[in-house]
Amino acid sequence: MAVKKANQTFEILKPYISSVISSYAEVLFIESKKVGLLLLIASFINPNVALSGLLGVLFALFFAALIRMDPDYLESGFYIYNPLLVGMSIGFLFKLTFMSLFLIAVASVLTFLITIILHTLFSIYLIPILSFPFAIVSSIVYLSTLNYSNLFVETLYSHSFLLNSGLNIPVWCEAYFKSLGTILFMPNIWAGIFIFLLIVLHSRIMAIMTIAGFYFGVFVHSQLSGSYIQSLLNPYAFNYILVAVALGSIFLIPGIRSYLLALLGVSISVLLVDATAIFWTLYKIPVFTLPFNITVISFLFVLRLVRFREFAYVIKKTPENSLSYFLLSLFRFKSNEKSIFLPFSGKWSVYQAFDDVWTHQGKWKYAYDFVIRDKDGKTYKNEGLRLDDYYAFKKPVLSPVSGYVVEAADDFPDQPIGEVDNINNWGNYLILSTPSGVYVEISHLAKDSLKVKKGDFVEAGQIIGLCGNSGYSPEPHIHIQVQENMYLGSKTIPFNFVAYLKKDEVCFYQRPLKGDEISSFAADKSLDTRFSFVLESRCSYEVFKDEKKIDEFTLRVAMDRFSGRFFFEDPEKNKLFFAKEYGIFYFYDYTGKDRSYLKKFFMAIPRIALIGKERVKWEDFLTPRIVYEGFKKDFLMFLASICSKPFLYKGVWEKNGDDIKGTINIGNRQISVLTVIDKTHGFDTIKVENLIIRRKK
Structure with missing residues (x-):
């Protein structure tokens, strides 16, 4: 009791x-x-x-x-x-x-x-x-x-008593460690060394920014004051460290721009420290962290306002983790662009692309026109004099997003071939708005063909109308654009398509070119079932290296109770987050220790198009944090913050939907990976070079 x-x-x-x-x-x-x-x-x-x-x-x-x-x-x-x-x-x-x-x-x-x-x-x-x-x-x-x-x-x-450390080290080194200690009101060398070691163990990028921030601030101050020693011994120099860390690694994604902004912020904080010190000294008040707060909050407010790309909207446990998550989102999911799904099923051809020679010009240049062509490249049968001759006419148009219908019209007539409506250019149209603020307009729909009305909520892939020839349209086609607001004819903005099939290649978050024939795809039912993971289900694996068993572990399927995100978890509580939607299964985040077999799953198959057709291929990206461990990972992640170029992954289906063979390209080196899909559920085998993770029978 x-x-x-x-x-x-x-x-x-x-x-x-x-x-x-x-x-x-x-x-x-x-x-x-x-x-x-x-x-x-x-x-x-x-x-x-x-x-x-x-x-x-x-x-x-x-x-x-x-x-x-x-x-x-x-x-x-x-x-x-x-x-x-x-x-x-x-x-x-x-x-x-x-x-x-x-x-x-x-x-x-x-x-x-x-x-x-x-x-x-x-x-x-x-x-x-x-x-x-x-x-x-x-x-x-x-x-x-x-x-x-x-x-x-x-x-x-x-x-x-704190000021006497007993260490005989150069003043430039002593000043740095004392400034670090001052952050926690311990202006002592030993305290500073201890804090520095904790920061180094936590994040190498953070540690670099503490050094860069302090000495750059001292340099700027010494150039203005004329005294290097006075600048080193400034009791408020810890503000330089805090500014550099905040802007260069925490609230902005580490990178060239962020590092430059951090140094600029340090320069501003030098002025604020001296100005505040003069005013505050009149009332015997220490400066504390006021310069740091004013500098960083001002920067973040403006950068948030201008939608600075490297703003850390998602802050992970370390700057390296934040950088990895950012790069994966940027290169794998084009997080800096608007993304929509194809507005059709089956195979269609790009009639007009961005900034094309006909109507896609000026403020309406970011748009696509799609038509259907036969094997001879024609968009019609017979003589092409009737609307019914055109393959695209009256074909279903699908919603490219999940959202609300904010504007719609379908009472304009379909124009006969050879005639256009110069007054009602857009013809019958539909404008959709997503919860995230994406506005999509689809135009030239067939008369009286809308299946939804203003105010309705539609799911991506739902039939919303039929392809027509209303408005300024030379022949039946689907016109689609992403625009700035909900009003008809608004200025267009760039966008891409989440996924489409081009010949034998799945393209993720890309833009097709004029003349490309592309098609949507649906998941193979068998594969879709095999990649439907049940909460709290478990699967055991054995690990082999050079054909010798070295370990075994069990994966558990779990869900984060706050975000609702699904993940695989190993016995050490490392987590590999995954999702399945619209015929695609993918891993998108990993949290945990450097050494985990879960990272091998991520490496072997970061994303799968659940088609299962032999020779279908696709590309993806990985970061050094997923591929490497220890010092090499840290060094390469720092380089990634400068060059921002992840590793290219190439995958291809083999053996009719059971095996996926892949390579990870790292400079001149290639890492070979292989994934064998289990006949009933999930993964049977994961192979990364000479390491094999095999399902326990």
């Missing part, structure tokens, strides 16, 4: 304990309880600061419990790291006494309130609040204490 009660108590306290630990790591933009625990322990280099910070967290959590705030919101430490910093800032100035304890309690609750308010306001623009609440409240506290002479007389705290 006592054990059961203890377990229940632990479950209640678990999110609060997790919040305390995670808040320390959040200060460094790290999502790791291990790192948080190590930083908590390391903070006791300065016991007064450590206890004050811990008390700041506990007071904030007590207030959260008092107002019955859902503990799940607190577990990540996001709402708590600002009260932690405020507690530390007070502990850095005053000894722990009843008076300073009261000050910590009041300040931490105020910080918690401001954190929630600012987060609510900033989240409208998807902008992080960073440590802005801490900068505001700490300045308020320090300013208010100027009137509390009793507090200064009795509790002023000296921490000069």
Whole structure:
């Protein structure tokens, strides 16, 4: 009974304990309880600061419990790291006494309130609040204490013991480590070295940005001030580090543009540090992280407004992971473009493509016209004088997206061959709007052929009307465009098609060329069934290397309870996320350790067109994070942030839908991979070079 009660108590306290630990790591933009625990322990280099910070967290959590705030919101430490910093800032100035304890309690609750308010306001623009609440409240506290002479007389705290490290290292190196330590109110070389090692182990890109940010900021400041030593010893130089890390690796995807913006941000923060220091010194207030917050929030607000491509809309645990996810989304799914499905079934030909010689010009240049041709290349039978002679006439038109019908018309007549309607150029049309804000117009439909009406919701692939010859149309065809808004004839924007078949090749997220014959495809029913995975089902595999068994493991099919995403999970809790839709099965994300057999699945078959026809081929992309491990992976991921070129994967169906043979092209090297589909369900065999993962019989 006592054990059961203890377990229940632990479950209640678990999110609060997790919040305390995670808040320390959040200060460094790290999502790791291990790192948080190590930083908590390391903070006791300065016991007064450590206890004050811990008390700041506990007071904030007590207030959260008092107002019955859902503990799940607190577990990540996001709402708590600002009260932690405020507690530390007070502990850095005053000894722990009843008076300073009261000050910590009041300040931490105020910080918690401001954190929630600012987060609510900033989240409208998807902008992080960073440590802005801490900068505001700490300045308020320090300013208010100027009137509390009793507090200064009795509790002023000296921490000069931190400055003597006993290490004899160059001043340029010592200054860097002290600045790192100052982020957690520990201006000590040993603290800085410890924090640096934690950052290196977590992310090599982050570690590089701390170095680049600090020394570039010092260089800029020294050029302006004329004193290199003075610039090195600036107590607020840690702002340069925070700006570089935030812009160069966390909130922007690591890359050339992000690195340049990070250095520009560091330059701006140099001015803000000096300007703020002069003004704040009048009131004896430290600068804290105000320059960092102003710089980064300003950058992120503007970059979000202009839809900066490298804005990190999805932030993973490390910058390397964020970069890998971004590159996979960019190259595999063209995340920077609008994507729609084909508006037809069967084989059609591109009559006009983008910026073509006839009507696809000016603001309407991003559009496609499709017709049906016979083996002789003609679009009609007989003499082609009647509408019924044209193969495309009255053929079903399918919805290219899932969304709502926002505009529609189908009362215009189909024009006889040789005549066009110059007044109602678009003829009968349909405009669809998706929840993500994509507007698609389909024009020249047949009279009275619409199967849907304004306000209806349609699924992608649903029949919405018939191909016609209404409006300015020389012959029956499907005209399709993606446009800026819901109004007829709006300016068009570039787009691609999610998937189509061109001869014996499946093209993913591409644009066909003029004259190309392309067709949609449906999944083979047998393959579709074999790739329908049931929740909580399990499958065991044996691992062989050079024909010798080296391991075995079991995969479990699970679902993320928050996002509803499906994934395979191995015994070490590594996760390989997958999806199946519109005749395609694909892996799209991996979370977990470097060494996992799940990565071999990703390598062998990142995406499958569930057609199963022999000799059908396709291409895909992989990043170094999926292919490699350890130092090589880290080095190549850093190079990927500069050149942004993933590895090309080529796959082809063999043996009538049972085997998929592939290669991963890495420079002049090729990695051979093979996937054997199980006769009943899922994967039978995965082979990556000399490593074989085989289903246990």
